[in-house]
Amino acid sequence: MDKIKILWADDEIDLLKPHILFLETKGFEVTAVTNGAEAVEEATDKFYSLIFLDENMPGMTGLETLYKIKRIRPEVPVVMITKSEEEMVMEDAIGSQISDYLIKPVNPKQILLTVKKLVDTKRLVSEKITLNYQQDFRELSMSVNEQLNAEEWMDVYRKLVHWDIELEKSDDETMKDVLVTQKSEANSNFSRFVENNYVDWINDPDNAPLMSPRLLSKKLIPLLDNGKPTVFLLIDNLRYDQWRIMQPKFSELFNIKDDSTYFSILPTATNYARNSIFTGMMPSEIAKRYPKLWVNDEDEGGKNLNEQEFIGEYLKRARKDIRFSYNKITNLEAGKSLVDNASNILNNDLAVVIYNFVDLLSHVRTEMQVLKELAEDEPAYRSLTFSWFEHSPLYDFLKKVASKKVNLVLTTDHGSVRVKRPSKIIGDRNTTTNLRYKQGKNLNFDAKAVLHVKEPDDILLPAPFVSSSYVFAKEDNYFVYPNNYNYYVNFFKDTFQHGGISLEEMIIPVITMESKGS
Numbered sequence: 001m002d003k004i005k006i007l008w009a010d011d012e013i014d015l016l017k018p019h020i021l022f023l024e025t026k027g028f029e030v031t032a033v034t035n036g037a038e039a040v041e042e043a044t045d046k047f048y049s050l051i052f053l054d055e056n057m058p059g060m061t062g063l064e065t066l067y068k069i070k071r072i073r074p075e076v077p078v079v080m081i082t083k084s085e086e087e088m089v090m091e092d093a094i095g096s097q098i099s100d101y102l103i104k105p106v107n108p109k110q111i112l113l114t115v116k117k118l119v120d121t122k123r124l125v126s127e128k129i130t131l132n133y134q135q136d137f138r139e140l141s142m143s144v145n146e147q148l149n150a151e152e153w154m155d156v157y158r159k160l161v162h163w164d165i166e167l168e169k170s171d172d173e174t175m176k177d178v179l180v181t182q183k184s185e186a187n188s189n190f191s192r193f194v195e196n197n198y199v200d201w202i203n204d205p206d207n208a209p210l211m212s213p214r215l216l217s218k219k220l221i222p223l224l225d226n227g228k229p230t231v232f233l234l235i236d237n238l239r240y241d242q243w244r245i246m247q248p249k250f251s252e253l254f255n256i257k258d259d260s261t262y263f264s265i266l267p268t269a270t271n272y273a274r275n276s277i278f279t280g281m282m283p284s285e286i287a288k289r290y291p292k293l294w295v296n297d298e299d300e301g302g303k304n305l306n307e308q309e310f311i312g313e314y315l316k317r318a319r320k321d322i323r324f325s326y327n328k329i330t331n332l333e334a335g336k337s338l339v340d341n342a343s344n345i346l347n348n349d350l351a352v353v354i355y356n357f358v359d360l361l362s363h364v365r366t367e368m369q370v371l372k373e374l375a376e377d378e379p380a381y382r383s384l385t386f387s388w389f390e391h392s393p394l395y396d397f398l399k400k401v402a403s404k405k406v407n408l409v410l411t412t413d414h415g416s417v418r419v420k421r422p423s424k425i426i427g428d429r430n431t432t433t434n435l436r437y438k439q440g441k442n443l444n445f446d447a448k449a450v451l452h453v454k455e456p457d458d459i460l461l462p463a464p465f466v467s468s469s470y471v472f473a474k475e476d477n478y479f480v481y482p483n484n485y486n487y488y489v490n491f492f493k494d495t496f497q498h499g500g501i502s503l504e505e506m507i508i509p510v511i512t513m514e515s516k517g518s
Helices: 013-025 036-045 062-072 087-095 108-119 121-144 150-169 173-203 212-225 240-253 270-279 283-289 307-317 332-340 357-367 369-374 378-390 393-402 485-492
Strands: 005-009 029-033 050-054 078-082 100-103 230-235 254-263 324-329 350-355 407-411 421-426 437-440 450-453 469-473 477-480 507-515
Touching: 005 013, 005 036, 013 029, 013 108, 029 036, 036 050, 036 062, 050 062, 050 108, 062 078, 100 108, 108 121, 121 150, 121 173, 150 173, 150 240, 150 254, 150 378, 150 507, 173 450, 212 230, 212 254, 212 270, 212 407, 212 507, 240 254, 240 378, 240 393, 240 507, 270 283, 270 307, 307 324, 307 350, 324 332, 332 393, 357 378, 378 393, 421 485, 469 477, 477 485
Parallel strands: 005 029, 005 050, 050 078, 078 100, 230 350, 230 407, 324 350, 421 477
Antiparallel strands: 254 507, 407 507, 437 469, 450 469
16 A cells, blocks of 8 residues: 655754654655745645644745645645644634644654544544444344344344444445345345234234334324424435434434334335324225225325325324324425425424425436436435435424424335345236335236235235235335336336335334424
8 A cells, every 4th residue: 555645844844853753654654845835836746645734934824835735735634733822823724724733842643643533534444344343243143043023123224224324434345245245134034024923013013013003103192292392204215224314414403312213014105104104094994984085006196195184183083182284395395385484384283294305316216317326326325315405495494493492203104125136027907016016916926026915904905806915025126027028127226116025115213303402
């Protein structure tokens, strides 16, 4: 590996020779100059990983030198060294974007620490993350091969998400590949776990993990009695890893009281999972109770057009005589309107906000090549989500929410998984089109790739036809018809889809917060 090159400018450079020799014994290459003009010339002609500048040099001062160097090499960290402890000098240096500030006299170890912090941090962090993951790898591998319960699976998934995000900071591609394999193994075992337990959960909810129909009763209703307005924010199709990278922004505005997860029902699709949340019922129960409001997959029209009515009915059954508002945000203008009306919205006891951008992003990414390239994999998809959030009207709205004494519940209806393996399926013309689940008659499929539910009533799903059944894709499989097979295989491979069984789709965030100072 090439030596790290350091430029040091000081008119008393001879007095600093012991420091320079010390750095050279540590493997760094140091070029010494005695004035600002020489420093600017060196920085122009050569690349240095770090520059030390004396603040008080004759001729061109340290600050003047800093200004010229930053115009030439804005990316290079510069450390100002001075005898002065005047606040104004420090503020000028900081305002000029120095990376660190040292007061003379400095000792060699202090200099070495600064060098490592500014130019060697990435390597040190990468090595530490790799070491920590290696230590955790064995325990995780043992866990995913044990007979875990639902809570333990949620814990495993949170750990996998943690390492997925941490290893982004590492240069160790081998460890990243190891994690990909470990996640794949976990998803395989998780799919078997769901296959073995899902019917029991649906028919015995008291002994099941928290799932969509009970989300409001467990996470929202208790907050409505504490005397503060509550905002229930549902970001459609938000994965737990996407929440984790947005979390620091939320932490600036809110105190996070409970960071947890719950299980989406099957299909992990908006028209099933979200209606289940807002009614407190399973889909077949909704279809029976509200036959005019429930819309089947094969029916025309939107599948989530009656949420406001469902919420109102739910609150009545829960005996909550409160004022509530409902806002569904599907475009930028609606988002700006949400911000403009924040004060009125927060005058209600409960404000329900549905934000559809992330779901829209996953669908548009499938269809647009440029977005596929921008969000090529999970880290890029997370990054794009964070960039959107940071500059979105939603973030502006949350700033206004945080200025009041409120509760905030952030959640989603389902997640999505990056699909990689095509699985052939055959059905009639009434078979649903979703890539991760199918509902229809006489379905023909690869049994290894799916969970097949022959009797929809076993898991409380509607059966539009007498012989209807459901299949759910497991792990990272996606359904493709034999007609024009190769085209659709390539078109949908590596896209983010939902509806089936995977950690990413089923284990999803539900976060309880309160504004700071509440």
